[in-house]
Amino acid sequence: GENVGLHLPTLSVQEGDNSIINCAYSNSASDYFIWYKQESGKGPQFIIDIRSNMDKRQGQRVTVLLNKTVKHLSLQIAATQPGDSAVYFCAEKTDSNYQLIWGAGTKLIIKP
Amino acid sequence: DTAVSQTPKYLVTQMGNDKSIKCEQNLGHDTMYWYKQDSKKFLKIMFSYNNKELIINETVPNRFSPKSPDKAHLNLHINSLELGDSAVYFCASSQEGAMGQPQHFGDGTRLSIL
Numbered sequence: 767g768e769n770v771g772l773h774l775p776t777l778s779v780q781e782g783d784n785s786i787i788n789c790a791y792s793n794s795a796s797d798y799f800i801w802y803k804q805e806s807g808k809g810p811q812f813i814i815d816i817r818s819n820m821d822k823r824q825g826q827r828v829t830v831l832l833n834k835t836v837k838h839l840s841l842q843i844a845a846t847q848p849g850d851s852a853v854y855f856c857a858e859k860t861d862s863n864y865q866l867i868w869g870a871g872t873k874l875i876i877k878p
Numbered sequence: 879d880t881a882v883s884q885t886p887k888y889l890v891t892q893m894g895n896d897k898s899i900k901c902e903q904n905l906g907h908d909t910m911y912w913y914k915q916d917s918k919k920f921l922k923i924m925f926s927y928n929n930k931e932l933i934i935n936e937t938v939p940n941r942f943s944p945k946s947p948d949k950a951h952l953n954l955h956i957n958s959l960e961l962g963d964s965a966v967y968f969c970a971s972s973q974e975g976a977m978g979q980p981q982h983f984g985d986g987t988r989l990s991i992l
Binding site for chain 1: 920934970983
C-alpha cells in the first residue's frame with residue numbers, strides 16, 4: 767500500500783528555536799493531511815490539518831506547509847518549548863476513504 | 879469533561895484469557911475507531927464504525943470483535959489473548975469520517991499479556 771513516511775525518526779532542537787518536522791507521502795490522490803502530537807502515556811492529540819486546496823495553514827505557534835508537487839508535508843513549531851516534547855505523526859487520507867494513513871512518527875526532543 | 883474515554887487504562891492478564899476494552903465518546907460523532915500501537919509507536923487501524931455499522935475491518939484476527947451498541951460506544955472484545963496482542967489500544971472518534979475531519983483519541987489501554 768502507499769505510505770506516509772517521515773524523514774527523521776528523532777529531532778533534537780534547542781529550546782526557543784523553531785522546529786521543522788517533515789513528512790513525505792506517496793498517494794497523489796490524498797486530499798486531507800493532519801498532524802498529531804502524542805505525549806508520553808497519552809493518546810494522539812490533534813494539532814492542525816490542511817486540505818489539498820491549500821499550501822499553508824497557520825495555528826497558534828504552528829504552521830503546516832503542503833507541497834503537492836513533491837508530495838511533502840511539514841510542521842513548523844515556532845519558539846519550541848519543553849512542553850513540545852512528544853512524538854509527532856502526520857497522516858493523510860483520500861476523500862473516498864474513511865481511513866487515515868499514518869506515518870511512523872518523529873520524536874521531538876527539546877534541549878535546555 | 880473527557881471527550882473520548884477508554885476503560886481500563888491498564889490491563890494485565892494471562893495468555894489465553896478473554897478480555898474487553900470499553901470506549902465512549904461524548905462528542906456526538908458518527909464514526910469511531912480502534913487502533914493498535916506497537917512498541918515502536920506505529921499506529922495501525924483495526925476497525926471503524928459509522929453510525930453503528932462496520933466500515934473498516936483491517937486484517938485483524940477474528941479473535942478481535944468490535945461491538946457498537948450505539949454510536950457513542952465502541953467496545954473491543956478479545957478472545958484467547960496471545961503474547962503478540964501486548965500493545966496500547968486507542969479508541970478514537972470523528973465526525974463525517976470520510977470527509978476529512980480530525981479524529982479525537984482516548985488516552986489508550988495498555989494491554990500486557992503474561
